[in-house]
Amino acid sequence: MSERQNLLRNLPAVDRVLREEELQELAELLSSDILAEAVQIQIDSLRRQLISGGASAVSLADLEPVAIAQATAIHCRDLLKPSLRKVINATGTLLHTNLGRAPLAPQALRAINDVAAGYSTLEMDMNNGKRGERFSHVESLLCRLTGAEAALVVNNNAGAVLLALTALGRDREAIVSRGELVEIGGAFRIPEVMEAGGVLLREVGSTNRTHLHDYTQAICEQTAILLKVHTSNYRIVGFTGDVSSAELVALGREHQLIVMEDLGSGLLTDLSSYGLCPEPTVGEVVRSGVDVVTFSGDKLLGGPQAGLIVGRKDLIRKIAKHPLARALRIDKLTLAALEATLRLYLQPRRARSEVPILTMFAADLQQQKKRCGVLYQRLLEEGIAAEIELVEDLSRVGGGAMPLTELADWAVAIRPHHVSVADLAARLRNYTPALIARIHDDALWVNLRAVFALEDCLLVQLLLAALPGEDPC
Numbered sequence: 452m453s454e455r456q457n458l459l460r461n462l463p464a465v466d467r468v469l470r471e472e473e474l475q476e477l478a479e480l481l482s483s484d485i486l487a488e489a490v491q492i493q494i495d496s497l498r499r500q501l502i503s504g505g506a507s508a509v510s511l512a513d514l515e516p517v518a519i520a521q522a523t524a525i526h527c528r529d530l531l532k533p534s535l536r537k538v539i540n541a542t543g544t545l546l547h548t549n550l551g552r553a554p555l556a557p558q559a560l561r562a563i564n565d566v567a568a569g570y571s572t573l574e575m576d577m578n579n580g581k582r583g584e585r586f587s588h589v590e591s592l593l594c595r596l597t598g599a600e601a602a603l604v605v606n607n608n609a610g611a612v613l614l615a616l617t618a619l620g621r622d623r624e625a626i627v628s629r630g631e632l633v634e635i636g637g638a639f640r641i642p643e644v645m646e647a648g649g650v651l652l653r654e655v656g657s658t659n660r661t662h663l664h665d666y667t668q669a670i671c672e673q674t675a676i677l678l679k680v681h682t683s684n685y686r687i688v689g690f691t692g693d694v695s696s697a698e699l700v701a702l703g704r705e706h707q708l709i710v711m712e713d714l715g716s717g718l719l720t721d722l723s724s725y726g727l728c729p730e731p732t733v734g735e736v737v738r739s740g741v742d743v744v745t746f747s748g749d750k751l752l753g754g755p756q757a758g759l760i761v762g763r764k765d766l767i768r769k770i771a772k773h774p775l776a777r778a779l780r781i782d783k784l785t786l787a788a789l790e791a792t793l794r795l796y797l798q799p800r801r802a803r804s805e806v807p808i809l810t811m812f813a814a815d816l817q818q819q820k821k822r823c824g825v826l827y828q829r830l831l832e833e834g835i836a837a838e839i840e841l842v843e844d845l846s847r848v849g850g851g852a853m854p855l856t857e858l859a860d861w862a863v864a865i866r867p868h869h870v871s872v873a874d875l876a877a878r879l880r881n882y883t884p885a886l887i888a889r890i891h892d893d894a895l896w897v898n899l900r901a902v903f904a905l906e907d908c909l910l911v912q913l914l915l916a917a918l919p920g921e922d923p924c
């Protein structure tokens with residue numbers, strides 16, 4: 452008998468491996484089927500290695516039940532590790548879409564906790580004990596904050612746009628400027644959303660310039676909506692021109708058309724005092740007379756993922772009654788977080804100090820420099836195995852908002868001595884929490900603007916774990 456056959460015969464049975472001490476703790480956490488299958492996968496893999504690579508590919512020790520149990524345990528522990536886990540965002544991009552956009556205020560977290568753990572007034576009118584509307588919890592707040600007559604909230608802004616368009620313009624035309632046929636990351640494109648909603652797109656103007664008369668000439672029997680879309684994530688510069696919301700409103704009134712504006716990012720407070728370029732607030736757009744305004748909950752508003760629709764009462768009611776509204780309805784945890792976030796805006800000063808995204812915008816440059824200096828010093832003292840440098844940096848808003856806005860900032864640039872920057876970044880991605888920073892100029896740029904002050908210490912520990920201090924000798 453060849454040695455290989457001998458080894459193949461030595462492969463233990465699944466039951467034998469399952470009795471190993473190594474797997475007893477996991478048996479408490481995983482069903483017996485899942486555990487047995489994991490062991491089977493290890494055994495099958497050894498068998499394949501033996502058949503393809505021969506006896507030299509596998510040692511006798513590898514075939515011991517205890518060795519197979521250990522290999523299985525490593526695999527199973529991965530299964531128990533959360534995949535969606537916490538990240539320290541040291542990228543300098545505040546609304547990083549891949550990292551979950553806006554972090555929530557403590558008040559929003561408490562509201563989620565209160566509502567999630569038990570029962571709530573979600574759809575009960577507490578005045579009469581009868582059935583109520585879930586979005587009623589935020590409607591009057593949204594009306595007060597934006598000056599709108601009525602409001603509705605759904606799952607996200609893409610859903611809000613689709614729902615509003617289809618409820619108000621199905622089988623009819625919406626006129627949109629060619630300069631506003633926006634694509635948002637994740638395959639949200641205005642023309643495709645309109646098609647999905649059964650609304651016919653009537654493009655007018657050119658990429659860089661659209662005039663009021665372009666809209667006027669396109670109006671026909673079929674027209675239902677004049678749609679304006681905020682070019683959130685790009686800017687057309689140079690010889691440009693577009694039609695203001697107020698001009699569209701006047702035209703809409705004249706022809707009895709609905710004027711709708713997709714604002715993308717929903718600003719409830721003017722951010723120009725933060726040194727950011729001016730963006731229209733939702734209130735300004737409502738005041739200009741736009742009938743229906745849609746925006747996101749988790750962009751500049753700093754709340755949870757949600758789609759907010761505010762505007763004329765009759766239109767909001769019509770949208771709320773559409774069958775798609777049920778399919779896109781907001782869940783109670785999101786609603787709790789949204790309500791708590793909106794309440795903070797009742798006092799703009801409070802919003803500024805409690806809504807994390809606003810606090811990050813407002814962070815003082817000198818303060819940022821000081822924090823980065825402390826980080827730099829710590830890493831230096833610990834003798835981290837890297838060349839480090841305190842550098843001037845720029846932070847960004849991200850999340851497809853304010854693409855041209857850059858906030859002056861500081862960062863610590865790290866050039867590791869013994870591993871590549873890509874390897875360092877990969878190590879940091881694997882920790883819990885993971886640390887994500889930017890690779891630039893062959894260094895890892897650690898920017899603290901989107902890092903909570905409470906995380907500074909942990910951030911140092913993660914960097915030191917990834918690049919242990921160098922031995923002075």
Ligand SMILES: *Cc1c(COP(=O)(O)O)cnc(C)c1O
Pocket residue numbers: 607608609610612633635639680681682683684713714715716746747748757758850851
């Ligand atoms: C971000 C954005 C959307 C999509 O909003 P979500 O909340 O991400 O679904 C739609 N339109 C515009 C103009 C946007 O900026």
